[in-house]
Amino acid sequence: MATGKYHVSRRLDCYSSSRRDGRNTIRSTCRGEFSQSRGHEAKRNDGRKMVSKNRDKEHHLVEVQSGARLYQDGVRPTFEKKRKLSPILWDVEDTEMWISSKNRVVSAGTILSPPMATFTLSSNDESGGCVLNSSISLDQVHGSDLPMTDQSISLSGSGCKALALHQEPSEGGDQDGSMVEDGEFVHERNISMSRWASDSDSPRLICASDDEEMTLENRALVTKRSSPESGEFLPGGSDHRTSSAGSDEIGLAGGASVGDSEYSDQAVVMDVDHTYLGNADNNQDDTDDENNREHQEFEVSSLPARRSINMLDSCRSVFEYERLNKINEGTYGVVYRARDRKTGEIVALKKVKMNKQDSDGGFPLTSLREINILLSLNHPSVVGVKEVVMGDVDSIFMVMEYMEHDLKGLMETRKRPFSTSEVKCLMLQLLEGVIYLHDNWVLHRDLKTSNLLLNNKGELKICDFGLSRQYGSPLKPYTPLVVTMWYRAPELLLGAKQYSTAIDMWSIGCIMAEMLANEPLFKGNSEVNQLDKIFRTLGTPSEKIWPGFSELPGSKANFVKQPYNLLRKKFPAASFTGTTVLSESGFDLLTRLLTYDPEMRITADEALEHDWFREVPLPTSKDFMPTFPPMHTIVR
Ligand SMILES: Nc1ncnc2c1ncn2[C@@H]1O[C@H](COP(=O)(O)OP(=O)(O)OP(=O)(O)O)[C@@H](O)[C@H]1O
Numbered sequence: 001m002a003t004g005k006y007h008v009s010r011r012l013d014c015y016s017s018s019r020r021d022g023r024n025t026i027r028s029t030c031r032g033e034f035s036q037s038r039g040h041e042a043k044r045n046d047g048r049k050m051v052s053k054n055r056d057k058e059h060h061l062v063e064v065q066s067g068a069r070l071y072q073d074g075v076r077p078t079f080e081k082k083r084k085l086s087p088i089l090w091d092v093e094d095t096e097m098w099i100s101s102k103n104r105v106v107s108a109g110t111i112l113s114p115p116m117a118t119f120t121l122s123s124n125d126e127s128g129g130c131v132l133n134s135s136i137s138l139d140q141v142h143g144s145d146l147p148m149t150d151q152s153i154s155l156s157g158s159g160c161k162a163l164a165l166h167q168e169p170s171e172g173g174d175q176d177g178s179m180v181e182d183g184e185f186v187h188e189r190n191i192s193m194s195r196w197a198s199d200s201d202s203p204r205l206i207c208a209s210d211d212e213e214m215t216l217e218n219r220a221l222v223t224k225r226s227s228p229e230s231g232e233f234l235p236g237g238s239d240h241r242t243s244s245a246g247s248d249e250i251g252l253a254g255g256a257s258v259g260d261s262e263y264s265d266q267a268v269v270m271d272v273d274h275t276y277l278g279n280a281d282n283n284q285d286d287t288d289d290e291n292n293r294e295h296q297e298f299e300v301s302s303l304p305a306r307r308s309i310n311m312l313d314s315c316r317s318v319f320e321y322e323r324l325n326k327i328n329e330g331t332y333g334v335v336y337r338a339r340d341r342k343t344g345e346i347v348a349l350k351k352v353k354m355n356k357q358d359s360d361g362g363f364p365l366t367s368l369r370e371i372n373i374l375l376s377l378n379h380p381s382v383v384g385v386k387e388v389v390m391g392d393v394d395s396i397f398m399v400m401e402y403m404e405h406d407l408k409g410l411m412e413t414r415k416r417p418f419s420t421s422e423v424k425c426l427m428l429q430l431l432e433g434v435i436y437l438h439d440n441w442v443l444h445r446d447l448k449t450s451n452l453l454l455n456n457k458g459e460l461k462i463c464d465f466g467l468s469r470q471y472g473s474p475l476k477p478y479t480p481l482v483v484t485m486w487y488r489a490p491e492l493l494l495g496a497k498q499y500s501t502a503i504d505m506w507s508i509g510c511i512m513a514e515m516l517a518n519e520p521l522f523k524g525n526s527e528v529n530q531l532d533k534i535f536r537t538l539g540t541p542s543e544k545i546w547p548g549f550s551e552l553p554g555s556k557a558n559f560v561k562q563p564y565n566l567l568r569k570k571f572p573a574a575s576f577t578g579t580t581v582l583s584e585s586g587f588d589l590l591t592r593l594l595t596y597d598p599e600m601r602i603t604a605d606e607a608l609e610h611d612w613f614r615e616v617p618l619p620t621s622k623d624f625m626p627t628f629p630p631m632h633t634i635v636r
């Protein structure tokens with residue numbers, strides 16, 4: 001969290017890291033240029049797509065002591081579900097970061113962009129509303145190296161009020177909407193895969209009234225409101241809401257009733273306004289005409305809109321779960337242990353905190369973002385979200401797979417540090433998860449030990465994606481002890497406006513050191529103090545070891561002058577005093593993770609292949625990781 005001295009403003013459209021060595025180079029400009037020069041990654045400057053080509057190759061998993069998952073051909077498996085996308089806010093940054101009842105505008109970086117996709121509009125569904133069916137053949141858009149994805153979207157009900165598939169056009173370029181500002185290629189996102197909807201079926205986006213036109217467009221500004229004019233929660237009912245889990249319906253605007261009074265007055269509504277590229281009025285007229293036609297085809301890019309989206313229409317009730325105890329409370333939510341009344345499965349319920357500081361108690365964007373991201377990811381090292389359920393007024397819960405521990409809590413209660421083999425096992429899982437995130441253009445940005453969950457099967461999973469776009473925005477922490485900066489990369493602490501996957505790698509370095517030593521490496525209490533602690537251990541950076549350092553906004557501060565790197569003192573190769581020891585190879589990995597220059601910092605891919613994981617002691621198998629009594633059964 002940017003809580004300190006430096007206002008770290010980050011623009012997705014300037015998300016870049018140009019490595020001199022060509023590794024992990026990510027460069028994206030406002031024009032949507034993009035290049036990534038690693039072997040397995042496509043280099044494109046046409047603003048359309050980027051894929052990891054060798055992900056399609058056959059790969060061979062090799063178990064190293066059944067713990068380290070290394071691959072003979074150096075290629076990890078592709079997970080079935082790549083990143084998906086819910087039809088809600090995705091990348092929002094650089095302007096006002098919240099959505100509220102006051103129609104404060106949020107710049108919607110991107111939600112979905114189906115440019116060039118063709119939609120078929122039908123207005124003769126049985127309920128008298130309009131139904132939009134769309135089929136998007138993405139291979140037509142991308143060429144052959146993207147998997148063909150069909151997206152089917154239905155708008156049904158008494159009318160068509162809202163649907164927005166957004167794309168923020170970048171200035172001066174990329175107006176085909178095929179690329180987001182930070183270089184993400186949104187064609188890969190698959191609305192139909194979101195667990196706001198069913199995994200198996202295409203989502204249906206329900207409209208509430210006839211009085212507003214239905215639209216899809218390439219540019220939108222998004223606000224959220226608490227009344228039909230301004231609001232986040234809309235009273236009233238919808239004939240179209242379903243109450244079953246995994247429903248394929250996503251409600252839009254106004255209709256919130258599911259028959260249960262406990263949440264009949266709730267509906268998260270995203271009212272989508274827009275500034276339309278080109279001739280909006282003409283397009284508006286066109287759309288109105290088209291709404292009256294049957295099976296009229298139109299281009300997404302020609303559609304204007306003002307839209308409201310009720311995303312929770314199809315959610316089940318939280319009362320499907322029996323609450324057992326509180327696990328923990330973070331900045332953005334309280335997490336409970338609960339049991340599925342039907343299946344008996346133990347789950348974690350994360351209750352989303354509403355923005356109490358907003359008079360209307362708005363749905364926090366961080367939570368929208370976290371839900372959206374987590375629903376779109378599928379990896380063994382990323383915590384799984386099963387569904388989103390609704391509780392009483394002002395309460396929404398994420399249902400996650402339950403994990404017995406978080407790394408922070410575990411390290412606090414353990415008497416001894418993890419062994420080197422155990423650290424390797426955990427590091428491998430962490431790196432695999434982070435590779436998956438980075439491959440899918442997700443920067444976690446808040447990796448820390450309390451966001452790493454562990455279960456008693458030896459599995460590590462990354463959680464808490466709420467801050468993944470929050471640097472530089474005016475966060476409103478609910479408790480003072482939030483968003484530790486102990487894991488924050490020096491470029492962020494120094495106010496860099498351009499940053500890359502390297503920020504997560506620094507955090508991983510801090511985590512590795514902490515796992516080895518059983519205590520945090522740099523425990524700063526302010527951003528300046530954090531930098532001071534880093535510099536005292538690693539030496540004060542200079543332009544020589546970190547080209548570009550002197551141009552960073554914070555670099556002019558009067559820091560300690562410490563010419564030496566003293567990290568090895570903390571992690572010696574041998575010790576007679578009980579200090580944590582680390583081999584040459586292990587120290588090399590740690591040093592590469594804690595490299596000042598983000599362009600020189602090791603990537604997750606490279607780290608996974610580091611020799612340290614192949615030297616003895618080899619990584620412990622997950623099956624042989626120690627287990628601990630779950631803390632969570634005790635009410636904290
Ligand atoms: N799936 C889960 N299973 C078990 N415990 C969990 C799970 N998810 C989260 N927790 C616990 O709840 C804590 C807070 O969760 P999380 O980090 O998602 O909330 P947050 O409000 O975003 O926190 P932060 O203050 O770090 O931003 C975690 O540190 C962990 O102890």
